[in-house]
Structure formats: C-alpha cells, structure tokens
Amino acid sequence: MEDGYRDLQLVLRGSSRSVKSKEISSKVWKIIGLIVVYALLAFAALIVIFPFYWMIITSLKSGEEINRLVPTFFPEVIRWSNYSDAMAKLDFGTLLRNTLIVGIFSTLGTLITSILAAFAFSKLNFKGRDMMFSIFLGTMMIPGEMMVISNYISVSRLGLTSSGLTGIYIANIIPFMVSVFYIYLLRQNFKQIPDALYLAAKVDGKGDWTFLWKVMVPLAAPTLITILILKLMGAWNSYVWPNLVAQNQKEYYMMTNGLRNSFNVASDIDQYGVQMAATVVVTVPLLLVFIFFRKYIMKGVGRAGIKG
C-alpha cells in the first residue's frame, strides 16, 4: 500500500522535484514550524508568569528601590519586614479565621445538599424530575446580581448584618450552601454508576440512604474532592458578598475584601512593597492548592465546557 501511494506521487505531472527532496523540505518546514510554535508559546507563558514574578520580587524590595526610575529585576537588599508589616496591616489572623469558618461550613453544606439532590436526580424516578432539573440549570443563566440585591435586603431585614460576628457568618454561609453547577457535576458522576448496583443493593435489603452513603459517595470521591477544593477557593476569592455584608467593619472581613480594603487609599509608594507582600500572602495558598490538586481542579473546571 505504502509503495503504491509513493508511486502515485511520482506520476504527478508538473512537479520538478523528486519525492525525496519534497520529503526533506517538508521535514525542514515541520521543524521550523515547531520552533515557531515553541517560541510563541514561550513568549505567551512569559507574559502569563511575569505578574507573579513581579509580585514576589516587589514584595521583597525596599521603598527606595521600588521608587527608582529604572526598575531592578531582583531586589538588591531583601526586605523580609514587608511581610510582617503586611500581616499586621491585613490583620491576617482575623481574615484567615473568618474565611476558614465561612469556607468550611459553606463547603460542607454544599456537599451535603449536592449529594442528596444529585442522588434524587440520577437514581430516583419521580414526576417532574426532568423539568425540575431544567429549571435548576436555567437559574445558571441569570446574572447573580439579580439575586445579590434581594438577598442583601433579606439578610439585612433578618438582622444578620447587625447582630455581631455570628450573624455575619450565617449571612456568608447559608446562601452559599447550594450550587446548581455542583449538583450538575455530581449528577453526571452518579449517573455513571450502574443501575445494576443499585438494584442489587435493593435486593440485599439495603435502603436508598445506606446505598447512597456506603456505595455512591465513596465511588464519587474524586468529584467530591473537586467540589471541595473549588468551593474552598471560591470562599477565599469571594469579594462582593462578604464586602456587602461586612459594611466596612474590619473584624467582619474575609480574605479578599480584607486585602482590597487594607490598601485602598492611594498610599505612598513606600507601601508598594508591603502591598505586594500582602498579595503574595493571599495568592500563594491558592497556588499551593493548585499544584497539589491540579488534576481535580482542571477536571472540574473543564467539565463545564463539555456539551450535553
């Protein structure tokens, strides 16, 4: 077959070059193409990485060095004190405590509600199941701002924004204990678990409840870990809602609004080092989580793009 294909090439009229020279030139072009691709990718990667690099080295510079007209690409004198200043300015302990409490409880809540709903949608037959699921998915199309305003009215009128730290925690946790996207993600996973397993458990006299927690949940562990990580990162990164309910009271801040509000005034340039140290402190935990759980995160994020 291969030979016949080559012979066919030879017969081509009007071609002044032999098959061999054509093969060599196509190989050369392939290598040139590959070099260009690598060069462009490296250039793009450089642009992607640069802000991280700049954040880290600026966080270690003194105000005098930052202030120079010709920026240095590596700090001449490393100033670690920027970090202690940043921690103090952020009131890092408070931010971490608030973020962890809110993050852990809203994540646990989301996991429980998602597991229950995904089980109902994937293994139970009931009237209106498909319509209900479509309605759920439909809510993802509606911009969150439509809900945020009314939810803010609700939590304010319930007095949650004016009854101390507990109220703020509740206001930050309860509305975020449900997520249609994660229900969708988990339902897809549950559906892959064969119905035969479910029916066999029924024959053995196991109820739905035991089957769900003893069989389904362990089998779906990777998806649950994905949800756990993405949800915790979401709490760490959330800005709008925590900032609304905190109403400018420092002790109610979470990580991200705490960071922004600590460096809001056009402060003098000496502060850039401290400011960048603070952003490093907020960013590095996220990067560490990403490095350790890369697979889970990319799988969960990528899932959204697959149609159907």
Next chain:
Amino acid sequence: MESKNNWKAWLYLAPVIILLAVFTFFPIINTFYVSFLKNYDYMRGTSDGFTFDNYLLVLTPVLKSGPGTMFEEVMMTALPNTMLITIITVPLSIIISLLIAIGLNSIKALKKVFQTIFFLPYVTNAIAVGMVFSVIFDANTGIFNAIFNTPLHTWIAPAFGVQGSTVNYWSALFALSFYIIWHSLPYKILIFLGGLQNIDKQYYEAAQIDAAPKWKTTLKVTVPLLSPQILYTLITSFIGAFKEYNSVIGLFGSEGGKFDKTTGPSSMKTMVYFIYEQIGKNQVQYACAAAVFLFLIIMVFTVIQFRVSKKRVHY
C-alpha cells in the same frame, strides 16, 4: 416503584429546593418587584407605591438631566465602559486562547509544563492580581513604562504628586483590557484543549492526503470542528464581560478610577459597579432597575448569539 419513590425523591431534594427558593427564585421575582417601587425603604419594606420613575431616572434624561445624574452615570459612563470592555476583550481573548490551545495541541515535549503555566491565572484572585497589575502599570515606577520606554505615562492613576487627573481614558481601558484578557485565558484554553483532543484524527489524515497546508487545515478543519466550544466560550465570556466588576476593583481601587474628562468617561465604573454602588447608598430600587436592565441586555445578546450560531455551529 415510581409512586413509591415520589415522596422520597422530594425529601432528598428538599434542602436544595428550600435554599434555592429563598436565595434564588424569590430574589429574582423580588428584584423585578422592587425595581417598580417608589422610595423603597429596604429595612422596613415600605414604599410609596408603584412607579416607572426608577427606570426613567436610570435610563433616560426625562426626569432629571445634566451632570451627576444617574442617567449620566449609567448611560454615559457605566454602559459605554461595559460595552467597550466586552467588544475589546471577548474576541481578543478567544482568538489568543484558541491560538495557544492549537499550539499546545501540536507539541509533545513540555506540553504539561506549558499547560500548568497557562492555567495559573485561573486559580489566582482577581482582586490580588489586579493590585499587582496596578503596580506594573504605575506611572512613576511601573515596569511597563520602563520596558516600553514610555516614561511617566499614566495608565491607571496619576503620577505620584501630580495635581488633578492626567489619566487618558483609553490608556486606562488598555490596561484594564490587558488584565482582563490575561485573567480570562486559562479557562478558554482548557475548554479548547478539551475540544481539540476530541477531534477525530481522520479529519487530519484526510487533509494530509489532500496535501492541504497546515494553516488551511487549521482554518477549515480545526476551527469548524471546535465551533461548539467556541460558541460556549463566546456566550460565557460575553456574559462575564458584561458583569465585569472585580477586575475594575482590583486595578483601580474601590473608587473605580479617576480619568481626564476630556478623553472619555471619568471613571471605569461598569454596570455591576453602578448596581453595588446604589446598594451602598441605600438606593436599592435603582440598583434593582439597573440589574433588570442588565439582565435584559444579557438575555437579548445571548438569544441573538444562539440564533446566529445555529447556522454556523457544527455539532
């Protein structure tokens, strides 16, 4: 079995349904409702009856005109800002991420390393990295001015110690768009790479037999076969761009920037920015009217995109 499962299923769904009813379904209806209330007091829940004035005040100069009115803030500042951000960042970020994804898909060595690097912006905090970009774009000491030899050019804030704003609106828009695109690449690259890996190798073998040049194969085979992913990212990034807020806060601070008025809008406040600003001012009814307006714009554009794409997307 069916009837037996009915009540049980609803029991499993109960927590989700209750939470969604309270925090999703009710708020949607309530936002529409409040947008038609006059002088709404959200703490007491009282109002002076129904009115269209909220919409007229926010969207038209009929009731009040001139500088400082809400019409100016929304139709002359927030809406143009939002539209420009969308028009600039959506196509550019899709094209760049498509090119990077195609590049990544054609290499073997270092693929994983590049993939990890390109995903980094996704896991970072929009506010934190926005603050880093504001340092990079600083007029006096920023590395951007140093590299591109544009000393003391003001991108997002006036140079230190300069009286009054000297920031050209378009410079600020450039810096913001640069940052938004930088931050939005990873998600799209991931989606496109997923799509590319699912393309049947047969198509490329066929193209090779026809001796089609590589760029032509990319244009005539890869892009059409990726059209579902392109449509998906188009719609999601369009909605995302229309709701841009965190990037503005990260880059310009919570005042939204202050620009030279002769060059364009005087701040980078977006539609969502306006909405949250009104909540802060206890003017919830205006926030609701603006949110409904934003919702309608997004819906209309999404429907148009679906309609147009019906003829062009290959499933």
